[in-house]
Amino acid sequence: MKRFDFTKMTEAEQKAVLERSAINLTKALETAKEISMIVRSRGMEAVMAYARKFDKYNREDIRVSENEIEEAFSLLTEKQKKAIRNAAENIRRFHEPQFPKPYSVETVEGVLCERVFTPIENVGVYIPGGTATLPSTALMLGIPAKIAGCSRVVLVTPVREKVPPAVLYAANLCGITEIYAVGGAQAIAMLAYGIKEVPKVDKIFGPGNQYVTAAKMMASTDPKGCAFDMPAGPSEIMILADKEANPAFVAADFLSQAEHGPDSQSVLISESESFLDATMLEIEKQLESLDRKEYLRLSLEHSMFIRTESIDSAFSTINFYAPEHLVMHVKNPRQYISKIKNAGSVFLGEFTPESAGDYASGSNHALPTSGFARSFSGVSVESFMKATTLQEITKSGLANLSETICTLAEIEQLSAHKRAVTIRFEQ
Amino acid sequence: MKRFDFTKMTEAEQKAVLERSAINLTKALETAKEISMIVRSRGMEAVMAYARKFDKYNREDIRVSENEIEEAFSLLTEKQKKAIRNAAENIRRFHEPQFPKPYSVETVEGVLCERVFTPIENVGVYIPGGTATLPSTALMLGIPAKIAGCSRVVLVTPVREKVPPAVLYAANLCGITEIYAVGGAQAIAMLAYGIKEVPKVDKIFGPGNQYVTAAKMMASTDPKGCAFDMPAGPSEIMILADKEANPAFVAADFLSQAEHGPDSQSVLISESESFLDATMLEIEKQLESLDRKEYLRLSLEHSMFIRTESIDSAFSTINFYAPEHLVMHVKNPRQYISKIKNAGSVFLGEFTPESAGDYASGSNHALPTSGFARSFSGVSVESFMKATTLQEITKSGLANLSETICTLAEIEQLSAHKRAVTIRFEQ
Numbered sequence: 118m119k120r121f122d123f124t125k126m127t128e129a130e131q132k133a134v135l136e137r138s139a140i141n142l143t144k145a146l147e148t149a150k151e152i153s154m155i156v157r158s159r160g161m162e163a164v165m166a167y168a169r170k171f172d173k174y175n176r177e178d179i180r181v182s183e184n185e186i187e188e189a190f191s192l193l194t195e196k197q198k199k200a201i202r203n204a205a206e207n208i209r210r211f212h213e214p215q216f217p218k219p220y221s222v223e224t225v226e227g228v229l230c231e232r233v234f235t236p237i238e239n240v241g242v243y244i245p246g247g248t249a250t251l252p253s254t255a256l257m258l259g260i261p262a263k264i265a266g267c268s269r270v271v272l273v274t275p276v277r278e279k280v281p282p283a284v285l286y287a288a289n290l291c292g293i294t295e296i297y298a299v300g301g302a303q304a305i306a307m308l309a310y311g312i313k314e315v316p317k318v319d320k321i322f323g324p325g326n327q328y329v330t331a332a333k334m335m336a337s338t339d340p341k342g343c344a345f346d347m348p349a350g351p352s353e354i355m356i357l358a359d360k361e362a363n364p365a366f367v368a369a370d371f372l373s374q375a376e377h378g379p380d381s382q383s384v385l386i387s388e389s390e391s392f393l394d395a396t397m398l399e400i401e402k403q404l405e406s407l408d409r410k411e412y413l414r415l416s417l418e419h420s421m422f423i424r425t426e427s428i429d430s431a432f433s434t435i436n437f438y439a440p441e442h443l444v445m446h447v448k449n450p451r452q453y454i455s456k457i458k459n460a461g462s463v464f465l466g467e468f469t470p471e472s473a474g475d476y477a478s479g480s481n482h483a484l485p486t487s488g489f490a491r492s493f494s495g496v497s498v499e500s501f502m503k504a505t506t507l508q509e510i511t512k513s514g515l516a517n518l519s520e521t522i523c524t525l526a527e528i529e530q531l532s533a534h535k536r537a538v539t540i541r542f543e544q
Numbered sequence: 545m546k547r548f549d550f551t552k553m554t555e556a557e558q559k560a561v562l563e564r565s566a567i568n569l570t571k572a573l574e575t576a577k578e579i580s581m582i583v584r585s586r587g588m589e590a591v592m593a594y595a596r597k598f599d600k601y602n603r604e605d606i607r608v609s610e611n612e613i614e615e616a617f618s619l620l621t622e623k624q625k626k627a628i629r630n631a632a633e634n635i636r637r638f639h640e641p642q643f644p645k646p647y648s649v650e651t652v653e654g655v656l657c658e659r660v661f662t663p664i665e666n667v668g669v670y671i672p673g674g675t676a677t678l679p680s681t682a683l684m685l686g687i688p689a690k691i692a693g694c695s696r697v698v699l700v701t702p703v704r705e706k707v708p709p710a711v712l713y714a715a716n717l718c719g720i721t722e723i724y725a726v727g728g729a730q731a732i733a734m735l736a737y738g739i740k741e742v743p744k745v746d747k748i749f750g751p752g753n754q755y756v757t758a759a760k761m762m763a764s765t766d767p768k769g770c771a772f773d774m775p776a777g778p779s780e781i782m783i784l785a786d787k788e789a790n791p792a793f794v795a796a797d798f799l800s801q802a803e804h805g806p807d808s809q810s811v812l813i814s815e816s817e818s819f820l821d822a823t824m825l826e827i828e829k830q831l832e833s834l835d836r837k838e839y840l841r842l843s844l845e846h847s848m849f850i851r852t853e854s855i856d857s858a859f860s861t862i863n864f865y866a867p868e869h870l871v872m873h874v875k876n877p878r879q880y881i882s883k884i885k886n887a888g889s890v891f892l893g894e895f896t897p898e899s900a901g902d903y904a905s906g907s908n909h910a911l912p913t914s915g916f917a918r919s920f921s922g923v924s925v926e927s928f929m930k931a932t933t934l935q936e937i938t939k940s941g942l943a944n945l946s947e948t949i950c951t952l953a954e955i956e957q958l959s960a961h962k963r964a965v966t967i968r969f970e971q
Contacts, residue, residue, distance in 0.1 A: 138767075200948045200955075204948055211649050214649060215659070222638050222641060224637045225634060225906075228900075228906070230638045230906045230907050235885055237918065249956045252955060320918075338761055340564045340914035340915050344919035348767075366967060373961045406963075407960050408959045409957075450936070454660070457662075459662075462933045462934075464935055465934060466937070468942045472953060472965060474935055476948065476952045479655070480657050485930075490930070491747075492747040492930060503921040505889065505890060505917075508892065508900065509878075509892040510905065515895045515896070525627050525631060525903045525904065528710045529680065530676055530835065532803070532836065533830075533834050533836070534899035536796050536834065538897055540793060540830075541897065
């Protein structure tokens, strides 16, 4: 792990240290392009063939049957089901107030403008497989989709044979019944363009590997394809701790992020050298008792400790980095909220571990990574909806606007735009 | 112009007719990639060189000076300035209520979750040049940015020498002072990555040609680059007219869309053959008196008339096409609002021409094209902001969540996530 003393570094040096490595998608884009073309021309046959090739696939049918779903429920303990239900309930409570409200304004007499919201009709949610079973991601995407009122929600997830029971249980709580046991770029191509057995969707949500990301990006710029939620990068945490913070708690939060995958990044900022020393000892101690040590060691290699002048001066670093997760192990954390300009989700105080937000506090864990918190929000009910503006103008309302429209149309040399107004007063 | 009778066509045939041609960005992406690389390595020198190469550039300095701005104002008539001010005022009135409201929910006793909104700090607005001077686009992007509270708004626009006075006046009304007289992929690379003289921005708004679009797309997937508003395609209108509609008004709206550019598309749907005949005659008649005939003839080539069974049955066509603009020349248009699922902006009744929304009603004219209204909203105040979630948990609140978090962490095999909770109850 690296350690930097920002009090002795120039701003340029500090920024260089904080910069994420660019994800090179060139090769993934080529592969995804080929997969997409072949899925579009050969349909289900190609989807199955790629699943066999990449996922050692052992199914005859990608669609998860009702029987399979019911069978899965019997494999879960009552305690497990209850945990998924509790998490779902908290997520629902936090997300329901996000449902956007229509409004109208009479901007000029006789000119009524309105804004209304409609659900995106067909959405796909991608639940990654690989290193972990992720029922929590099914809840984080499925619950806002349900609140938004999307008429069709399709879940895909890469498997060898069986979709994990917990994922099926979570999907069921969200009312998702159309589930395909398939992942990768082939699943994205199937959803984005549609095949005979699976009609296309309008937007795809959820993180995935570089081939999934590449396939989502490609489809998002094609009018025949579909939109996607946000660019996906490795997960990350930034922890701000003052000298009175608890090194054991901070070390645990630092490590909980690092276990997500080998490319995860944890960054700890403190004004106290001795606190950083104490936390380093705690990390080494706790590391021994954890599983997934292989990931932990790899992600710790690109994780770092930063010494800063003061807690106040840390916010320029935080806002430049724009962390997905920001944990504030400081006294009276609320006094600093107005200083936070760029962050996906913020955890205030020593009893608010990031894992609470990952699972159960109610906030969404699908958040912008790689600095995209400078311009993106995490997934919300609005992510599953879109706004339409309406306007209704009376004849006298149009007369009120006429000179403004006609003069602007003249400036822009769009004579048919002007004509569309003047013709209405000729008859 | 083409004419189709949907009452005699299968659904598949109808969909084929309505499909937009995919924009092939392969070549543009290559060019944009090269330009971006060279701008990043050589900075201003490269920006100037490309401007000279592509725009017959005749400036020494891309930055528009205060003197230049003041001088420009004197070139506008009082009537022109008033029109721009009136449009700005209506846009402000409609957009102000979009400012998002923070909220908080105690999801479980001791678990407080909140959502707050912050402006995107640095934004770029791209005002296309080429075939038209577009002060309206400066207002449509500048006013929401101002309401959102973005701390830095940078305007770029391609020119040979002088930025059109009306664009400078509109920018000034929005409080935009950092203006660069440069466009194309070189301007996007400059904004997305920053050069010595021009720091980078976090998100770029505004339509542009295929090189601009390609450059925006590329930067949007690079953690060192920046986000963009939405995929841009040719502008389009869909008009729904019943047999009592006024053919002259409908023809004028049809033509006002067609003049935007050679690739614009206008689509008229009616249940009445005789109404379509009458409108065709009107189009031919009005065409003669309009400027920009070269664009009009080209865009009319891929524009179309569609005969449908009834007004009610037209909505499946409308929702499949997902028009940027939908104009409703029908009796009591409000009765159909709940049937509209996918549309950027809707114009209700015969005195609501699209050009009112382009300029002055108050609604935004930066809207999703190419069917992206299935998943995208038009530009709004929220487009210039992002949400951050906050959570604050007490010790007893964490105890309330503990079993849920720990059970889910077990299911997902993330032992450090569980440890981050249990360690807080050990001391």
